[in-house]
Amino acid sequence: MNGYWPSATTEGREVDVLLLALLLVSCAVLALVFGLILLYMIRYRAGSGVSRGERSHKTWRFEISWTAATLAIFFGLFIWGGDLYVRLFQPPADALQIYVVGKQWMWKVEHQGGQREINALHIPINRPIQLVMTSEDVIHDFAVPAFRIKHDVLPGRYQTLWFQVDRIGVFQLFCTQLCGVGHYTMTGEVVAMSQPDFENWLASGAAPEGHEDMAAAGKDLFTAHGCSGCHGEGGVGGSPETTGIAAPALSGLYGRSVKLQTGATVTADDKFIRDCILTPDKTPVAGYPLIMPSFAGQISEEKVLRLIAYIKSLKSGSRT
């Protein structure tokens, strides 16, 4: 089990400390419970002549004290586990984003530079990594026990998972949500490398046949699937005069708030853009006719991720 202890992440080592505390509490309680049972079994066995003395008939004192003690210990454990979880939940702002798509039965990974890998994830050490994950079919779960983390990967949603590894090494990756017959084959490895090695790998090792930056690949898709036909070249937006149809501008969209015809205001994040592409009738943008067709079934989750990368790259008013 080399590389398992100590955990390769700071949070992983903290989880281990929490687990150790839980183990100690459990051992103490078990010692108390088994100890008392054994003691009474011997001391108060039917044949033993030991004096039973006065039996106390007021039980509530005992009840109150052990209930209070239990509550106090439980509350402490709750706070401890919760605090750490909150930190595991919130990625640092400067995390390096990598995209993961799960499908029956493999993990597909794509780096921002367009480098793709299957059942493997190469990462640099000492840098927060944030995985943006989705599934093409059923629910999967991306789990790296050596980092003490995991998260479900759902179809139709982007789930994120972050970690920062401080040691070079190769770590096992498992799918831990039953996803069909091949569930047990959906494994792989996380390869943590030094920053220079990682850059090397990105530049050469990753995809010898060449690869294209995700945003650039997204740009090609934007034209190929006819997005630019309505939204304009470079996503500048369309109007009856230019494209023949009123369609919102996509440049500068990412991260902005958008008003919907339902009256709701939402932030244009990854999930919102995805929904606009695959289920446009669910996200009717205020002020535009409901004419955008759904691209569900035509554009795979991986391509959607590239389109998102492209739209993200479109700064307000820019033309690429």
Added chain:
Amino acid sequence: MTHSAAHVSYLEDGHTLRSWLLTTDHKRIAILYLVAITFFFFAGGVAAFLMRYNLISSHGLLGSAETYNRLFSMHGILMVWVFLVPAVPVTLGNFLTPLMLGARDLAFPPLNLLSWYLFIVAGFVALYAVVAGGVDTGWTFYTPLTSLYSKGHVVAAFIAIFIAGFSSIATGLNFIVTIHKLRAPGMGWYKMPVFLWSLYATSVILVLATPVLAMTLLLVAFERIFGIGVFDPAIGGDPLLFQHLFWFYSHPAVYVMILPGFGVISEIVPAFSRKELFGYKFIVWASIAIAVIGFLVWGHHMFVAGTSLFSAIVFSLLSYMVAVPSAIKVFNWIGTMHKGYIHFDSPMLYAIGFIGLFTTGGLTGLFVAALAADVHLTQTYFVVAHFHYVMVGGMVSAYFAGLHFWWPKITGRLYPEMWGRAGAITIFVGFNLTFFPQFVLGYLGMPRRYFAYPQQFEALNLLSSAGAVVLAIGYLLPLGYLTWSLLYGDRASANPWGATGLEWSTPSPPPTENFAVTPIVTQAPYQYEQPEAVIHE
């Protein structure tokens, strides 16, 4: 029963198959259930044994992942719905509720028989699903795997669970009404044995939670058959909705499994300590508290599923709250042993085994209720070990404890005591050998539901499989000696353990009408200092 002379034992009251299959006597129905659930327990057990065989080698000895997935699904479905959920209520509960209350039968005897038939139909539809090719989704049926991707006989399995649900609801209603309406004169609520309180709490959960499961399964079936989008996002559904609905039933259901066990232990510990139950009211209200809070913790099965941070924190806190009443019970049982006169007959050995294993299971519940720890442990063998400690180590031990305790009452025969003790000890040892290594495996990261697994986990899996052999022997022992005792066991007296409780005041086995004269209750239960004080006449 007009044709039965007074004092004919219920076993002698008719010998034809018809007299059994059309009976409305709660005691005979209990026996019918006993036969049925014993069958399902061993069917589920065979599946488990094959799974442990498969896992001896990291390559999977069965050679087929499809077979393995079907086995664990079958194991889970049979064990949960046709063994653990019904086990204690339909056998011991059916037999004892009227006897403990001083009543002639349950409130609705024909409904009771109908429940049994529903149960049998459910069990056989489940078996049909298995024989016809099986289900490979696990007992948890997560969508959209189950609704749109699985090739198994999902709909048949759902029909089985759906029908079993009606059986549960009917049984629950029957118990609730019986406990409200048929208590003997003088038996106030606080004079009821704790077993009946537990059964009452269990019945309330069954009646409230089971319909939610039934609706959920219907929705999945609709999506699967008609393609109506409920859970699959590709057709406009929400994949997490299923998990919320499923666990809204299934978490309370785990308490349906364990609460009757608490009741059994609360009868046995005083009886073999010859001492009043410590903290009667606390134990009773702890059961009620569990039944209520148990409805509010389902989200703890979804800490890594993609729910919000806020919901995770609330559900973690509530999960710790629900553990408090369980802890209270354990302390009270130990308090009962304090200064008692402890006898080590088989029921007590099973009960002590229960306390140890349940406590271990409950403590590991604290691990998985701690959010950050759960992130690491969930969906690994740690969770498998956790719930086997509570449900098999705990619940099945309690069921066996109860079966041994009331066996003389039910059958009128005594089993060989030495064999009983040997069984209790073998099960305790075998259980720990099988499941303790799984805590370690889970901590080391071994995912559950893997047909083949990395080599580094092989040694601990081998140990676990070896333990399963001991455990299997442990479970076969009672099957052997209890069956033997039916024919060759010594005759039991009305009260072989010197226990309190109305059921012990009538002959073993009881007459069809239970009591010659309706008993009148003047005493609280468990008055072991003056055992004669429970009044009949």
